[in-house]
Amino acid sequence: MFNGMKLDMIDVGAGVLRVRHGGYGPPLLLLHGHPRTHMTWSRIADFLSPHFTVVCPDLRGFGKSFQPLDTSDSRNSSKRAKAEDCIELMRRLGYDRFAVAGHDRGSYVAFRLAMDHPDAVTKVAVIDSIPIIEHLERIDWRFARDWYHWFFFAEPEKPERAINADPMAWYSAIKPDLMGREAYADLMTAIHDPAVVHGMVEDYRAGLTVDRLHELQDRAEGKRVECPLLCLWSIRDDLEELFGDPREIWRSWAVDVQGRGIDSGHHVAEENPVDLANSLLRFFGSR
Template sequence: MTWNKVAERLSPDFTVVCPDLPGFGQSFIPADSLDSRHSSKRSKAHALVEMMRVLGHDSFHVVGHDRGSLTAFRMAMDHPATVRSLVTIDGLPVLEHLERADWKFANAWYHWFFFAQPEKPERAITANPTAWYDKLSPELMGAEAYDDLLDCIHYPAVIHGMIEDYRAGLRIDHIHDREDRKAGRRIRVPMLCLWSLRDDLEEIYGDPVAIWRDWADDVAGFGIDSGHHVAEENPAALAAAIKNFLEIAAPR
């Protein structure tokens, strides 16, 4: 799994739970709807908060990367009494992505708009899943995690679940973000914003911390020397950043 190298570094000091992001693994695929509401970050946040409650955790810290950061943000926004702190990695609110989209975004992140189309993304990926996800490897992820990935991406239902996450972004998630902004709702708990220095988030948008300050009261952040897959490429630096934040800014 993506987080195994980070989790093993955090587990001596924290209880670590690494669930599948709904739709991205074989444990749970949200139901379909015309507006993708069941794949919305709001729906996924509710599901993960309920999962943690069943596991006996009525409050907890949340960490999310990329698509997971969108659900983590929604967990903190919608469940302020439950989420004690928030860490996002390589992510911004969906609305910020869309309102700031320009030719650089469209060129680098074209898949957002391709994945929003009906049926064709699933056909393209299921025709040759390993060719589509060719940037991942056993050398990067570890053999066991890579084998798990290969297993997942050869299930059409999982591919569909992942694509629906993107469709929800363009169909309903940005509406939820806009409603929060209009109502003045903000992240009130401590927040850490991290990003990969050898990825393009900062290049396309500028300082991610400055953007997050429009959404959160108490946010700090910095870049980590890594490509996009930071949990696999530089787990030591990522784990250290998370641990330091939780111990200083948001103690247990």
């Protein structure tokens, strides 16, 4: 797990991020989803680090990275704010240009990086996601039933109370046998910390407020991702079932889209790391 990689706490100006980094070759930033930390990438990093200099942070609000100050619109937990953290992180590691992959909530940060910083991002991979407003504009009863947490997490205080009352009940789908002992212990620390729970919920509140507005502005201005975009999705999750082929949706947001489904449940980096790592290696390793 993270063979030969360093674990650092790096000040990015707004606060301090916990970061695992190392390897050989061009820089590749990996961004985790909810409720994970950078530890979700442990097996992926070992596949990729012989070919890339891999950088895996805990996003602000998650894991052992800093907690931003609260605002009424959750803008300090926005994907734009998290993208700015990533830009500064990579600069402090010596990289002005890099590739990025994100899973779940981390894919929205990767998307925002590619939209806001086209001169910095060479390629982007989004895993198990479509843009936030594409979700919201396609809502049906199935989405309301199965993705209700998007809207519950938008409520003030109640989500934190529910999760903190029994974190293991809320996150009952976590499977330690798939994660590895060290990653599981790290995640247990995160979900039992009320400050981290709040930070993770604020990420969703930002999604329905400031992040949604940023995407609406992008669409109004005709902005698209200019670099190559890889869309991957877990075929035993429900993204394709709910919304159809994710590649078709991403083609409204990027000029060069490719992708495929992977035989996995939602946490693909843990459930099928070989297929995911090979997909990323082919995409980021090609010219």
